[in-house]
Amino acid sequence: MRNDCLPLVGSGFGRSLSGLRHPIALSCRATMADSAAIRDPGTFDSIPVIDITNANGTRDQKSALAFEIKNACMEVGAFYITGHGIHHETIDSVFSAMKAYFSLPLETKMELYHKRVGNCQGYTPLLDTNIDPSNRGDLLEGFAAGWEELIPEENDETSRNDDRPKAGTNVWPLEPAGFREAYLNYYHAALAVGKTLYHLFALALDLPETYFEDKTKESVHDMRTVRYPPQTGPVDDRMVGLGAHTDFKCFTILWQEPDIQALQVLNSERRWINVTPIPGTLVVNIADQLGRWTNDVFRSPVHRAVNRSGVDRYSTAVFFGMNSDVQVEPIPSCISPDQPPKYEPISAGDYERKRIEAMFRQGTP
Ligand SMILES: O=C(O)CCC(=O)C(=O)O
Numbered sequence: 001m002r003n004d005c006l007p008l009v010g011s012g013f014g015r016s017l018s019g020l021r022h023p024i025a026l027s028c029r030a031t032m033a034d035s036a037a038i039r040d041p042g043t044f045d046s047i048p049v050i051d052i053t054n055a056n057g058t059r060d061q062k063s064a065l066a067f068e069i070k071n072a073c074m075e076v077g078a079f080y081i082t083g084h085g086i087h088h089e090t091i092d093s094v095f096s097a098m099k100a101y102f103s104l105p106l107e108t109k110m111e112l113y114h115k116r117v118g119n120c121q122g123y124t125p126l127l128d129t130n131i132d133p134s135n136r137g138d139l140l141e142g143f144a145a146g147w148e149e150l151i152p153e154e155n156d157e158t159s160r161n162d163d164r165p166k167a168g169t170n171v172w173p174l175e176p177a178g179f180r181e182a183y184l185n186y187y188h189a190a191l192a193v194g195k196t197l198y199h200l201f202a203l204a205l206d207l208p209e210t211y212f213e214d215k216t217k218e219s220v221h222d223m224r225t226v227r228y229p230p231q232t233g234p235v236d237d238r239m240v241g242l243g244a245h246t247d248f249k250c251f252t253i254l255w256q257e258p259d260i261q262a263l264q265v266l267n268s269e270r271r272w273i274n275v276t277p278i279p280g281t282l283v284v285n286i287a288d289q290l291g292r293w294t295n296d297v298f299r300s301p302v303h304r305a306v307n308r309s310g311v312d313r314y315s316t317a318v319f320f321g322m323n324s325d326v327q328v329e330p331i332p333s334c335i336s337p338d339q340p341p342k343y344e345p346i347s348a349g350d351y352e353r354k355r356i357e358a359m360f361r362q363g364t365p
């Protein structure tokens with residue numbers, strides 16, 4: 001039996017970072033927590049841009065990059081990346097494919113309605129979800145699918161029988177032609193970037209570079225493409241493209257359409273900071289499970305999407321998680337006498353299930 005659920009929106013070299021050039025002394029395992037206390041996190045008014053070209057470079061290059069990422073995660077919880085290596089053709093193709101897909105008649109798209117398909121996959125029509133319970137509905141339509149080889153192996157029953165949310169066999173629209181290929185090409189490219197980011201997050205946390213590798217091997221990293229229609233005239237703040245929320249896996253990689261402002265991140269002064277599209281970049285935001293791993297030393301930022309541009313706006317998010325059986329618990333370097341663990345250990349699978357159930361309780365508008 002497959003799960004029915006709301007499509008959701010929304011995880012070294014063992015070397016201490018103390019040798020790096022930065023203003024805060026980091027010299028022992030409690031230092032992540034100490035530095036969080038010093039930094040006054042969350043008072044940002046812009047989103048940092050980080051070039052990850054050297055993510056597979058020398059040890060020093062990786063350390064420097066991990067340090068930049070650590071600061072961004074502690075202060076903001078989101079950052080742009082350049083040097084991610086995803087070709088613009090790959091991005092252009094998925095962009096064209098999703099535009100063509102969303103312009104199909106509603107009846108055609110509803111053939112893959114997620115409540116019929118199950119496992120949170122398939123099509124979500126406008127106002128079908130309401131991520132922020134104080135809102136009236138999310139003004140978006142989306143299409144979601146999870147892991148699949150580009151050329152499927154014959155008789156692959158393993159993934160077909162997987163009934164975890166976002167797992168199992170994907171469903172694909174019959175049109176536009178090439179949709180599946182464009183979708184999967186981008187998805188696979190984004191997975192490679194995510195793998196690199198897991199290494200950098202581990203280094204940023206003073207953990208071995210491969211710390212998250214075995215913990216993420218069987219995770220369902222799912223992807224969703226979205227269209228946000230424009231909101232013109234007086235805008236009801238309780239019905240925006242995607243209401244205020246945090247993502248609940250480990251982190252998200254987002255491609256947003258160039259030139260159209262919609263994504264905003266909330267800072268600790270409760271001001272919405274625009275994540276203005278920057279050509280060639282992707283946006284990375286920390287999600288709740290990495291927040292829990294780090295005892296909130298890494299911020300899982302509240303964000304939303306509001307499209308007041310006057311035209312449709314498209315985006316694509318890939319959500320990176322953990323294997324279901326991995327215990328998510330604050331790591332020792334993020335705990336100190338002043339900052340005891342804020343969270344009980346919980347398996348990634350249970351955590352995800354709870355969040356999905358909470359979304360059900362919030363109901364649809
Ligand atoms: O489309 C966007 O800009 C944000 C998407 C998002 O936050 C999500 O899907 O969780």
Ligand SMILES: [Fe+2]
Pocket residue numbers: 009010245246247252303
């Ligand atoms: Fe999100």
